[in-house]
Amino acid sequence: MTALAVRVIACLDVHDGRVVKGVRFRDLVDAGDPVASAGAYATAGADEVVFLDVSASRESRGTLLDTVAATAAEVGIPLTVGGGVRSVDDVDTLLRAGADKVSINTAAMADPLLLTRVADRFGCQVLVLSVDARRCARATGSGFEVTTHGGMRGTGVDALQWITEGERRGAGEILLNSMDADGTRDGFDLQLIRAARAVTSLPLIASGGAGEAGHFPPAVSAGADAVLAASVFHFGLLTIPEVKSALGAAGVSVRVLPATCH
Amino acid sequence: MIAAGPPVVVFDYGSGNIRSVARALTAAGCAVTVSDDLPTARSAAGLVVPGVGAFAACRAALREAGGDDLIRERYARGAAVLGICVGMQVMCEGSAEHADQRDSADVTGLGLLPGHLVRLTAPIVPHMGWNLIDPAPGSALFTDEPGQRYYFVHSYAVPWPPPAAADPPVADAHLRVTTADYGGRFIAAIESGPLAGTQFHPEKSGPAGVALLRRWRATL
Numbered sequence: 001m002t003a004l005a006v007r008v009i010a011c012l013d014v015h016d017g018r019v020v021k022g023v024r025f026r027d028l029v030d031a032g033d034p035v036a037s038a039g040a041y042a043t044a045g046a047d048e049v050v051f052l053d054v055s056a057s058r059e060s061r062g063t064l065l066d067t068v069a070a071t072a073a074e075v076g077i078p079l080t081v082g083g084g085v086r087s088v089d090d091v092d093t094l095l096r097a098g099a100d101k102v103s104i105n106t107a108a109m110a111d112p113l114l115l116t117r118v119a120d121r122f123g124c125q126v127l128v129l130s131v132d133a134r135r136c137a138r139a140t141g142s143g144f145e146v147t148t149h150g151g152m153r154g155t156g157v158d159a160l161q162w163i164t165e166g167e168r169r170g171a172g173e174i175l176l177n178s179m180d181a182d183g184t185r186d187g188f189d190l191q192l193i194r195a196a197r198a199v200t201s202l203p204l205i206a207s208g209g210a211g212e213a214g215h216f217p218p219a220v221s222a223g224a225d226a227v228l229a230a231s232v233f234h235f236g237l238l239t240i241p242e243v244k245s246a247l248g249a250a251g252v253s254v255r256v257l258p259a260t261c262h
Numbered sequence: 263m264i265a266a267g268p269p270v271v272v273f274d275y276g277s278g279n280i281r282s283v284a285r286a287l288t289a290a291g292c293a294v295t296v297s298d299d300l301p302t303a304r305s306a307a308g309l310v311v312p313g314v315g316a317f318a319a320c321r322a323a324l325r326e327a328g329g330d331d332l333i334r335e336r337y338a339r340g341a342a343v344l345g346i347c348v349g350m351q352v353m354c355e356g357s358a359e360h361a362d363q364r365d366s367a368d369v370t371g372l373g374l375l376p377g378h379l380v381r382l383t384a385p386i387v388p389h390m391g392w393n394l395i396d397p398a399p400g401s402a403l404f405t406d407e408p409g410q411r412y413y414f415v416h417s418y419a420v421p422w423p424p425p426a427a428a429d430p431p432v433a434d435a436h437l438r439v440t441t442a443d444y445g446g447r448f449i450a451a452i453e454s455g456p457l458a459g460t461q462f463h464p465e466k467s468g469p470a471g472v473a474l475l476r477r478w479r480a481t482l
Contacts (some may be wrong), residue, residue: 003443005392005411042468047392072281076289076468078413098281100466123315125388125415172388172415203390225386255392255411257469 005255007047007226008216008243009205010233012037014083015055017063019234035070041233042075044240045257049075050103050175050228053083054150065097072098082130082175088117095126103128103175106148109155109162112169119170128205129171133159133192134179142195151179159192160199167200174200175228178208185211185232188219197223213242217250267291268307268482274298275311275327277320279465283312283346286465290475300328307482309336313348317357317379317418318369320348330372337374340456342482347416350452350459351379359418375452375459376437377420384445388417393462395450398438402481403451403458403474410470412450412462419448419461 013020018032038049051071053064061084068081081094082103091102108115108129118127136145136154144159163174176196178189188209196204206224210216216227232238244254270292272283280296287294287310295302303309311329313320324330333353336343345353354371357379382389392411397404404410422441434454442450442461451460458478464471 003394004389007391069281072279073285076282076286076466076471078415078466095279098279100279100282123319124417125314125390173390201386203386203388225391256409258407258410 003253004225005047005253006220006224006247007205008045008240008247008254009048009050009226009228010038010041010046010240011050011052011207011228011230012041012234013054013230014051014064014067015053016060017067020054034067035074038071038075038079041240042077045244045255046077046240047255048078048080048226050080050082052230053081055084065093068094068097068099080128082128087114088121091118091122091126095122101126101128101173103130105130105132108166109146109148109157112165115166115169115171119172124170124172127171128173128175129163129166130175130177131159131163131166131196132177132179133196144192144195147179151177151182160195163196163200167202171202173203173205175205175207176224181209182207183231184209187211187215188222188224188227190218190222193219193222193224210238213238213246216243216247217252220247220250220252267293268479269293269295269305270308270310270479270482271303271306272296272310272312273303273327273329273332275329276323277313277315277348279314280312282463282465283310286472286475287479289472290479292475292479298327300332303332304335308342308344308479309333311343311345311349311352313346313350313352315348317348317351317359317371321352321369321371324352333372333374337456342456342458342478344478345457345459346465347461347463350375350461351418351420353457353459354379354420357418374457375454376434377422377424377449379418379420381418382416382445382448388415389419389444390415392467393442393444393450395440395442395462396447398440398451398453401438401440401451401453403453403460403477404440405477411467412460412464412470412474413466413468414442414444414450414462416461419444422447422449 080101081099086107140158181189205226207228210229438453440451
């Protein structure tokens with residue numbers, strides 16, 4: 001096993017400055033406050049936090065920036081922000097607000113050069129290519145296609161070819177969401193993870209399908225460098241330490257916070 | 263803002279997540295000013311040089327902002343400078359990283375710290391995430407606490423010890439080199455007189471990062 005820890009990442013769906021799904025942290029005064037929630041995840045040992053902005057409106061963008069700035073001022077671990085990122089200016093604004101990384105999905109499908117422009121301007125380390133993939137009947141080479149608009153629209157574009165193109169265009173990391181596994185809580189999509197691992201040498205974040213702690217080690221065995229979950233953490237079905245314990249027991253390197261007094 | 267602690271300037275030359283660096287330094291007990299004003303940066307007890315993105319871009323921006331002379335002048339009189347990530351890299355001898363990925367020209371650094379940056383040879387690059395370090399004996403930045411992890415995100419690093427053919431042995435008794443391993447050992451942190459640098463991001467390394475900055479503050 002390598003020394004580099006597999007990252008356990010908590011994702012928060014944010015809408016108009018509020019966490020969409022109810023977060024049940026004990027001792028949290030406002031469970032819907034993304035800043036407090038991100039702080040609670042960090043304290044629990046999350047290695048990174050992701051904000052996914054699910055707001056549609058232009059007006060909500062300003063609220064998101066306030067949330068990002070407040071979180072960056074509070075939370076001392078990396079923060080990735082995604083959702084509705086359409087231009088180099090959008091990326092610039094988020095980074096200035098305090099995001100460490102920005103994830104791009106739909107807009108890059110429409111304009112792949114966006115990836116190149118972002119990587120050239122800010123460096124590949126800020127650019128996360130988010131790929132929502134699903135199995136499809138259409139004839140893509142791998143049998144997986146890219147979807148956009150939160151999995152609502154199939155594109156017919158081969159997901160593995162798209163990952164390869166993203167890497168070539170300067171993405172620094174791949175956030176791989178299985179739309180087939182998403183929401184099932186039946187486990188990660190190991191077949192998709194293996195297929196993606198085989199075509200990219202970028203760090204790979206596996207997302208979609210986590211339901212219990214035992215689901216995480218197989219995702220790492222399949223080739224994930226990081227594992228991401230949202231709802232199981234939101235609803236208190238799993239804690240970050242439980243996931244890390246399961247990974248550690250399976251022989252995976254994880255970051256363990258030093259013991260503190262409670 | 264009334265703040266106790268030694269005055270520290272985060273040099274704002276247009277690179278890096280300045281906000282996070284300032285937050286972590288404040289948490290570490292420094293009286294932080296974010297500024298590109300050279301007299302302010304010269305007179306501070308400590309100067310922090312952040313840096314993210316490509317080496318060449320940071321190098322050019324630093325030079326443009328008067329950072330070269332600022333860092334050299336502070337070094338000459340023993341005033342503390344902490345470089346973070348590319349902010350440390352630019353103080354080394356040079357980098358094989360190039361902005362356009364087409365030519366192979368070595369980009370020259372300030373040469374105040376030893377070593378040339380080369381691309382990491384690990385199977386997965388960038389090196390992204392929390393890794394272990396092997397603290398240098400006598401380091402002021404690290405404790406001996408085993409298992410402490412720091413957050414890295416980079417594709418280039420200074421191999422250490424340096425490749426035999428490239429560099430003569432470094433004969434600096436004051437050099438403290440802390441290494442990490444990712445497809446080979448490289449400089450994770452370095453201390454040389456008043457200069458210190460970290461390849462990782464203490465400002466993104468949670469409590470461990472703040473504790474490190476607190477130890478750096480104690481040297482001011």
